[in-house]
Amino acid sequence: MVQSKSPKWQLRWRCGRWWWKVFKLLLKIPLVIGLLLSVVVLYRAFTASTPASTLDILNNAQTAGVDDGLKMERAHRLAGALRISTISYEPGKQETGELLKLHRYLEKEFPAVHNCSFVKREIINVYSLLYTVTGTSPDKLPYMLASHLDVVPADPEHWEVDPFSGKIVNNTYIYGRGTIDDKGGVLGILEALEYLIKKGERPQRSFFIAFGHDEEVSGKQGAQEIARVLLKRGVDRLDFVLDEGYTVTRYIFPGTRKHVALVGVSEKGYLTLELSVNGSPGHSSFPPWESAIGILSEAITKLEKNKLPSMFGTGPERSTFEYLAPHVGFLHRLLYSNMWLFSGFMARIMEKEALSNAYVRTTSAITVFHGGIKENVVPAHAKATINHRVHPSQTISEVIEFDKRTIDDPRVEIKVKASKEAHTVSPYGPDDVQFNLIARSIYQTFDDVVVIPGVLIANTDTRWYLGLSSHLYRFFPTVIYPQDTNRYHGIDERISIDNYQQAVSFYYRVMKNADLIIGHVASTTAHQQREL
Numbered sequence: 228m229v230q231s232k233s234p235k236w237q238l239r240w241r242c243g244r245w246w247w248k249v250f251k252l253l254l255k256i257p258l259v260i261g262l263l264l265s266v267v268v269l270y271r272a273f274t275a276s277t278p279a280s281t282l283d284i285l286n287n288a289q290t291a292g293v294d295d296g297l298k299m300e301r302a303h304r305l306a307g308a309l310r311i312s313t314i315s316y317e318p319g320k321q322e323t324g325e326l327l328k329l330h331r332y333l334e335k336e337f338p339a340v341h342n343c344s345f346v347k348r349e350i351i352n353v354y355s356l357l358y359t360v361t362g363t364s365p366d367k368l369p370y371m372l373a374s375h376l377d378v379v380p381a382d383p384e385h386w387e388v389d390p391f392s393g394k395i396v397n398n399t400y401i402y403g404r405g406t407i408d409d410k411g412g413v414l415g416i417l418e419a420l421e422y423l424i425k426k427g428e429r430p431q432r433s434f435f436i437a438f439g440h441d442e443e444v445s446g447k448q449g450a451q452e453i454a455r456v457l458l459k460r461g462v463d464r465l466d467f468v469l470d471e472g473y474t475v476t477r478y479i480f481p482g483t484r485k486h487v488a489l490v491g492v493s494e495k496g497y498l499t500l501e502l503s504v505n506g507s508p509g510h511s512s513f514p515p516w517e518s519a520i521g522i523l524s525e526a527i528t529k530l531e532k533n534k535l536p537s538m539f540g541t542g543p544e545r546s547t548f549e550y551l552a553p554h555v556g557f558l559h560r561l562l563y564s565n566m567w568l569f570s571g572f573m574a575r576i577m578e579k580e581a582l583s584n585a586y587v588r589t590t591s592a593i594t595v596f597h598g599g600i601k602e603n604v605v606p607a608h609a610k611a612t613i614n615h616r617v618h619p620s621q622t623i624s625e626v627i628e629f630d631k632r633t634i635d636d637p638r639v640e641i642k643v644k645a646s647k648e649a650h651t652v653s654p655y656g657p658d659d660v661q662f663n664l665i666a667r668s669i670y671q672t673f674d675d676v677v678v679i680p681g682v683l684i685a686n687t688d689t690r691w692y693l694g695l696s697s698h699l700y701r702f703f704p705t706v707i708y709p710q711d712t713n714r715y716h717g718i719d720e721r722i723s724i725d726n727y728q729q730a731v732s733f734y735y736r737v738m739k740n741a742d743l744i745i746g747h748v749a750s751t752t753a754h755q756q757r758e759l
């Protein structure tokens with residue numbers, strides 16, 4: 228006979244089962260969340276798409292580039308400019324004679340530009356150049372193409388050829404300091420305009436060409452003055468500004484073999500700090516317990532060991548990867564299209580390489596260290612320079628605060644030597660006329676390419692043009708492979724003759740495409756145009 232359970236026991240049994248059910252349910256929650264997350268992650272990966280331009284007028288444009296016949300002649304003209312050593316050493320210390328020589332060279336080599344009735348060339352602040360190209364519809368908003376005339380110094384010791392010999396190697400590459408930074412831009416723009424004028428064409432839209440002469444040492448004397456001159460003339464609204472910057476890259480972004488053109492829609496901030504320590508000077512035979520050099524070294528070590536936190540995925544770099552997602556293999560697509568989930572994981576991988584680390588966070592470079600005068604003299608002072616490039620999601624004062632907290636030593640004095648907040652982000656959506664004008668010119672010039680927006684990790688003269696336009700883009704039309712990135716300011720700077728020809732074609736296409744959209748009210752979005 229089965230013995231019936233007592234009501235007390237039955238209650239306990241039922242409660243026990245109830246808790247067991249809850250426990251089992253709780254165990255399932257992570258599984259359900261995991262399943263939901265996987266669905267979202269997969270859905271985003273499968274539906275990832277690069278926003279295509281909505282501007283049919285640009286999408287259908289088949290603008291031709293410049294003729295191939297003059298390719299070698301153009302290469303030799305660039306090589307000639309590379310022989311003029313327009314070096315900037317520091318603010319106020321430049322090869323000024325060479326800058327004037329470059330002016331004369333440009334005048335001689337581009338006769339159509341310099342003798343054209345609708346092109347005016349002006350010298351700004353002795354060494355910079357400003358060209359005004361007056362179009363046939365001068366009432367439309369003008370734009371500006373910019374580059375710079377100066378270059379950084381080059382130590383010839385490790386170069387394949389003398390950096391200022393302007394050599395063409397194997398009939399393939401033009402070598403020399405300034406080929407990609409930034410005489411390729413100066414000569415490339417002038418070649419395009421020379422070609423246009425010689426063809427008997429005249430642009431409808433007016434535009435400016437600005438060549439600063441001290442970009443490599445801040446741009447204060449050059450680009451800043453050019454901006455001032457334009458503002459004084461009432462030119463306070465340019466449709467867009469296109470300056471040096473990123474390039475078309477290949478094999479730099481993991482997951483794709485395509486060409487990837489990165490157009491800089493913003494630029495990291497800039498902060499240079501001087502750290503100094505005053506110690507007790509004296510005879511080295513009875514040194515103080517701690518020296519100025521020792522205290523400063525400790526502060527520097529703390530900064531180097533404690534990097535600023537990752538900001539990856541919180542700024543426009545999120546769009547960089549979302550635009551790229553549809554063009555990479557499946558695994559990379561999972562990551563790139565789900566930055567909301569994987570940005571931390573991606574940051575940890577990217578911070579292992581200097582170039583991609585710069586994309587992840589505000590960087591800190593210790594660039595100068597001074598201390599001591601003689602082996603048996605304890606120095607009174609030590610100083611060091613820290614150069615930060617500030618992620619767009621951080622402010623200059625946040626970075627200074629971080630440094631102070633990290634150093635945590637009142638004996639270390641911190642002085643701001645130069646600073647500039649990260650630039651505001653220029654528009655880049657599918658409806659943005661100006662971004663898509665540049666993108667279209669890239670698509671017309673380079674094969675198998677995808678155009679994506681990015682934050683420039685270095686700085687350019689665009690900082691001085693921020694007040695002239697809300698659309699500033701930083702792009703130099705050449706192709707860079709991983710092994711080329713160190714050629715910037717490094718050794719064996721070069722451009723291939725074919726890439727240089729593409730650069731000229733790109734600038735020509737920008738001039739032609741800018742006229743295509745002249746019927747559109749410049750500076751309004753495609754969406755606004757549809758509303759009109």
Ligand SMILES: CCCCCCCC/C=C\CCCCCCCC(=O)N[C@@H](Cc1ccc(O)cc1)C(=O)O
Binds near residue numbers: 408444
């Ligand atoms: C995942 C990340 C992928 C990034 C791929 C990058 C490929 C291209 C590689 C390098 C880009 C090089 C950028 C060229 C611009 C250089 C401009 C420059 O040299 N600026 C100087 C001087 C300067 C100018 C203006 C200032 O206000 C401060 C300094 C610089 O030091 O930035």
Ligand SMILES: [Zn+2]
Binds near residue numbers: 408442
């Ligand atoms: Zn440059």
Ligand SMILES: [Zn+2]
Binds near residue numbers: 408443716
């Ligand atoms: Zn440079």
